[in-house]
Amino acid sequence: MTDSxxxxxxxxxxxxxxxxxxxxxxxxxFGQEELLTAEEIYQELLEAGETVNVSTVYRVLELFTExxxxxxxxxxxxxKYAFSLRMPGHVHYLICIRCHKKVDLSGCPLSEYxxxxxxxxxxxxxxxxxxxxxxxxxCRDKDAAGGTEQHE
Amino acid sequence: MTDSxxxxxxxxxxxxxxxxxxxxxxxxxFGQEELLTAEEIYQELLEAGETVNVSTVYRVLELFTExxxxxxxxxxxxxKYAFSLRMPGHVHYLICIRCHKKVDLSGCPLSEYxxxxxxxxxxxxxxxxxxxxxxxxxCRDKDAAGGTEQHE
DNA sequence: GTCGTTGCAAACGGTTTGCAAATCA
DNA sequence: TGATTTGCAAACCGTTTGCAACGAC
Numbered sequence: 010m011t012d013s014x015x016x017x018x019x020x021x022x023x024x025x026x027x028x029x030x031x032x033x034x035x036x037x038x039f040g041q042e043e044l045l046t047a048e049e050i051y052q053e054l055l056e057a058g059e060t061v062n063v064s065t066v067y068r069v070l071e072l073f074t075e076x077x078x079x080x081x082x083x084x085x086x087x088x089k090y091a092f093s094l095r096m097p098g099h100v101h102y103l104i105c106i107r108c109h110k111k112v113d114l115s116g117c118p119l120s121e122y123x124x125x126x127x128x129x130x131x132x133x134x135x136x137x138x139x140x141x142x143x144x145x146x147x148c149r150d151k152d153a154a155g156g157t158e159q160h161e
Numbered sequence: 162m163t164d165s166x167x168x169x170x171x172x173x174x175x176x177x178x179x180x181x182x183x184x185x186x187x188x189x190x191f192g193q194e195e196l197l198t199a200e201e202i203y204q205e206l207l208e209a210g211e212t213v214n215v216s217t218v219y220r221v222l223e224l225f226t227e228x229x230x231x232x233x234x235x236x237x238x239x240x241k242y243a244f245s246l247r248m249p250g251h252v253h254y255l256i257c258i259r260c261h262k263k264v265d266l267s268g269c270p271l272s273e274y275x276x277x278x279x280x281x282x283x284x285x286x287x288x289x290x291x292x293x294x295x296x297x298x299x300c301r302d303k304d305a306a307g308g309t310e311q312h313e
Numbered sequence: 314g315t316c317g318t319t320g321c322a323a324a325c326g327g328t329t330t331g332c333a334a335a336t337c338a
Numbered sequence: 339t340g341a342t343t344t345g346c347a348a349a350c351c352g353t354t355t356g357c358a359a360c361g362a363c
Contacts, residue, residue, distance in 0.1 A: 026362060028318065048352075062320045067353065069318095083235060088328090089352065178337060180343065200327080214345045219328060221343095240353090241327065 023076045030054075030061050034069045044082060044091035175228045182206075182213050186221045196234060196243035 016032045016039075025031065037045070037053050045053075051066045070092050073079040080095040168184045168191075177183065189197070189205050197205075203218045222244050225231040232247040 026317070028362075030319075046352090060320095063352095064321080064354075065319055071354095178342070180337070182344075198327090212345090215327095216329075216346080217344055223329095 023078050025072065025076065030059075030065050031069050031072075033057070033059055033061065034066065034073070038079060038092065038094045041093075044084070044093050046084070046087075046089045046091045048089070050092070175230050177224065177228065182211075182217050183221050183224075185209070185211055185213065186218060186225070190231060190244065190246045193245075196236070196245050198236070198239075198241045198243045200241070202244070 016035045017027045019035060020027050020031055033054055034050060037050055047063070047067050047070055050070070051061070051063050054061050054066070070079065070081070074081045074092070077095055079092045082091050082093070083089075084091050168187045169179045171187060172179050172183055185206055186202060189202055199215070199218050199222055202222070203213070203215050206213050206218070222231065222233070226233045226244070229247055231244045234243050234245070235241075236243050
């Protein structure tokens with residue numbers, strides 16, 4: 010899954026031409042579990058020695074988003090968009106407020122709720138957005154270590 | 162609730178000085194059920210004959226947000242922030258994608274879900290954000306009228 | 314060869330900021 | 339009067355766009 014050929018196939022499956030910037034952006038998204046902003050992706054490309062333009066990165070990400078290949082998420086704290094590969098079933102996230110790690114949650118408790126709300130309000134519900142915020146285990150442990158001066 | 166004196170009391174209760182811009186912004190927020198962007202609030206002020214500056218509107222809204230007097234919501238479609246009076250219990254919204262009307266939903270289906278997720282992931286869940294998107298009855302009716310060429 | 318894609322640089326637009334003048338308590 | 343708040347204009351910054359050159363197929 011990590012060699013260039015597979016990214017080409019991947020792009021092809023989504024009806025997209027194989028270009029150098031697209032493969033590289035895809036490569037970064039595959040290698041990263043967390044949300045990445047356009048700027049971060051651009052920086053990683055530069056560090057990898059790529060000569061690519063910011064606007065190209067934005068255009069590629071926009072294209073990927075349109076084709077449902079990636080998901081675009083707004084991060085309120087920094088007022089930026091972040092991107093991540095869109096895997097089937099990844100609809101709900103748990104986001105650590107400290108390290109921004111994103112955890113996928115399978116299963117959705119809202120379908121029944123949506124039905125109820127639709128009935129009560131007369132709305133056609135066409136979608137929802139659910140984010141849970143919290144501290145992941147690692148960050149919580151660091152907190153505990155620092156706060157109470159436990160060993161290390 | 163509509164005369165100037167009450168806005169002054171309101172501001173005072175939140176520990177804020179009474180200034181003309183603040184009272185006027187508050188007045189607009191009280192008179193509007195829907196989400197308003199900073200720009201929209203600014204425009205309403207101009208139309209009402211106020212001589213106020215955009216940056217003042219932003220500063221007032223930021224202050225109100227800090228003091229939990231209003232709630233700041235990001236509208237993904239237009240990439241703008243919108244504001245509304247923060248009333249106790251208004252935690253979940255139903256938002257019409259067409260006219261941006263906001264409907265408050267009482268009751269939250271997520272507490273139990275949060276507990277389950279916390280147990281499964283090891284996160285401390287400290288909050289969530291839930292938005293349902295859809296078409297309100299009015300907009301849906303307009304759609305139907307336009308789309309199928311019904312009377313009118 | 315043709316059309317889509319990229320690089321470049323400039324624009325865009327919502328929001329923020331520095332500073333001096335005005336205003337509130 | 340002394341601390342805050344406002345107006346103004348300019349900056350900011352993430353993102354978008356027009357256009358000419360480039361590259362995929």
